[in-house]
Amino acid sequence: MNGINGKTTEETNVLIEVRGLCKSFGSLNVLENIDITIRKGEKVAVIGPSGSGKSTFLRCLNCMEDPTGGEILFEGENLADRKVDINIHREHMGMVFQQFNLFHNKTVLQNIMMAPLILQTKREIRETARAQVEKRAEAKGKKHNRFAMWWLCGVERIKVSKRVKEQVRERVKEKALNLLERIGLSEKADAYPATLSGGQKQRIAIVRALAMNPKVILFDEPTSALDPEMVGEVLDLIRQLAEEGMTMVIVTHEMGFAREVADRVLFMADGGIAEEGTPEELFGNPKNPRTKDFLSKVL
Amino acid sequence: MGKTEWQLFYGKFIKANGYRVVLRGLVATLEIAVFGLLIGIFIGTLIAVIKVMPKYKRLPRILSAVCDVYVGFFRGTPMVVQLLIGWFVILPAFHLQLDSVAVAVIVFGLNSGAYISEIMRGGINSVDPGQLEAARAVGLPYHTSMLRVVVPQAVKNILPTLGNEFITLIKETSVVSFIAVVDVTKAFRQIGDSNYSYIIPYLMLALTYLILVIGISRLVKLMERRLAKNERH
Numbered sequence: 001m002n003g004i005n006g007k008t009t010e011e012t013n014v015l016i017e018v019r020g021l022c023k024s025f026g027s028l029n030v031l032e033n034i035d036i037t038i039r040k041g042e043k044v045a046v047i048g049p050s051g052s053g054k055s056t057f058l059r060c061l062n063c064m065e066d067p068t069g070g071e072i073l074f075e076g077e078n079l080a081d082r083k084v085d086i087n088i089h090r091e092h093m094g095m096v097f098q099q100f101n102l103f104h105n106k107t108v109l110q111n112i113m114m115a116p117l118i119l120q121t122k123r124e125i126r127e128t129a130r131a132q133v134e135k136r137a138e139a140k141g142k143k144h145n146r147f148a149m150w151w152l153c154g155v156e157r158i159k160v161s162k163r164v165k166e167q168v169r170e171r172v173k174e175k176a177l178n179l180l181e182r183i184g185l186s187e188k189a190d191a192y193p194a195t196l197s198g199g200q201k202q203r204i205a206i207v208r209a210l211a212m213n214p215k216v217i218l219f220d221e222p223t224s225a226l227d228p229e230m231v232g233e234v235l236d237l238i239r240q241l242a243e244e245g246m247t248m249v250i251v252t253h254e255m256g257f258a259r260e261v262a263d264r265v266l267f268m269a270d271g272g273i274a275e276e277g278t279p280e281e282l283f284g285n286p287k288n289p290r291t292k293d294f295l296s297k298v299l
Numbered sequence: 300m301g302k303t304e305w306q307l308f309y310g311k312f313i314k315a316n317g318y319r320v321v322l323r324g325l326v327a328t329l330e331i332a333v334f335g336l337l338i339g340i341f342i343g344t345l346i347a348v349i350k351v352m353p354k355y356k357r358l359p360r361i362l363s364a365v366c367d368v369y370v371g372f373f374r375g376t377p378m379v380v381q382l383l384i385g386w387f388v389i390l391p392a393f394h395l396q397l398d399s400v401a402v403a404v405i406v407f408g409l410n411s412g413a414y415i416s417e418i419m420r421g422g423i424n425s426v427d428p429g430q431l432e433a434a435r436a437v438g439l440p441y442h443t444s445m446l447r448v449v450v451p452q453a454v455k456n457i458l459p460t461l462g463n464e465f466i467t468l469i470k471e472t473s474v475v476s477f478i479a480v481v482d483v484t485k486a487f488r489q490i491g492d493s494n495y496s497y498i499i500p501y502l503m504l505a506l507t508y509l510i511l512v513i514g515i516s517r518l519v520k521l522m523e524r525r526l527a528k529n530e531r532h
Binding site: 064087091093095118205208209 | 443
């Protein structure tokens with residue numbers, strides 16, 4: 001396990017550790033040498049002028065953009081390594097987009113259910129089948145070789161698939177309905193995204209991420225595409241999640257919100273972190289002239 | 300003149316059971332067009348997905364090159380030539396015993412696959428990239444994301460064009476008599492051939508195609524309206 005000062009990541013509660021992250025598009029260097037550590041339960045706000053690489057930084061965290069250099073350690077696994085199966089880790093990293101990106105061809109309920117349904121069904125069929133085969137082998141006192149195991153599990157999977165599928169569907173559906181109820185949109189379960197307002201879409205996008213039980217949620221300017229009167233409802237939901245202890249990284253232009261919710265604020269400029277600190281430090285007493293300049297323009 | 304032409308046609312078509320040949324020909328035409336289209340959609344989607352795949356690994360690059368050759372060949376040579384090659388070159392070369400309709404279905408499928416791949420690629424590119432991103436961000440693998448989210452939306456976008464392709468396909472099937480398939484064209488020609496009077500049979504032939512095509516356009520419109528339900532309701 002990688003860690004800080006000889007401690008393992010578990011002890012220090014580190015969730016994401018970024019080391020020397022670089023990203024370039026062709027000859028354009030967007031991110032240069034970014035180091036940052038995000039602990040469990042921490043709320044990190046990322047602010048900065050447009051073109052400073054905020055969104056690219058966020059998108060590198062779950063490899064939506066492949067980093068061109070450096071490491072991203074998520075629970076000790078280097079996501080920047082092509083050999084690591086990124087999909088498994090993405091399940092634990094929710095992402096919320098500026099443009100919501102709800103699936104247009106699916107209803108609200110299907111939007112929330114799709115990913116957990118597909119992924120959990122696959123996993124549980126595999127695990128149930130394996131457990132069954134092992135249990136039976138143990139009862140008989142036999143130990144199967146690798147090939148026999150593969151064959152028996154394959155057969156068992158077909159047998160258990162229907163039952164497991166229904167179990168998972170019921171569980172996932174219940175969770176999805178609970179989430180919808182939480183945001184007060186139960187009556188929209190069977191509506192298509194095109195019929196919803198921006199605020200509703202974004203709240204559904206957030207609970208879609210929550211349905212996966214993520215360890216961290218990455219917000220990419222969650223309120224920038226919203227009409228002003230809808231910003232509040234989305235921020236309220238994010239605030240609730242923050243209070244519940246969800247780890248989050250939020251790229252935002254809502255300075256007031258960043259100040260209120262974040263434990264730590266990063267100010268990015270020219271592809272690097274120009275300044276970081278608590279909201280009080282950074283907003284109250286910025287040290288870097290670029291931070292001062294930026295804040296004087298937006299506050 | 301008119302009366303005798305009609306009488307000749309009537310005699311052949313009804314009394315000498317010419318309509319049976321025509322109906323069988325119609326079935327063959329539809330069979331080739333429908334199955335050709337289905338094969339074409341399958342191949343076309345496959346090629347399109349390969350073409351839009353990220354290319355940093357070697358396998359997608361090789362597959363993409365193979366697809367380029369395939370599309371190049373089938374778009375660069377006439378349908379009749381492809382039929383002739385299939386029937387007179389490939390079949391004897393591999394000592395295959397295949398029905399001529401089956402050969403026509405395969406050739407039409409391969410041919411329309413090349414065209415549909417381009418249509419489908421346009422369709423996939425017309426889907427907002429955020430859709431794929433959102434699916435990938437929750438941990439779905441690339442192929443699942445494409446199949447469940449992107450391709451269904453792409454198909455909806457290209458449905459009118461796909462309907463057009465089907466219409467083109469139906470009309471193009473009129474060349475299958477080159478490899479001894481009796482389709483509607485051939486059936487009506489046989490009626491004409493039997494007493495050297497072609498006016499009515501050929502006009503009837505045109506009418507048959509016209510009715511087929513209008514019917515299909517209607518069907519496509521209906522499907523479009525059903526699929527549009529997730530835009531507003």
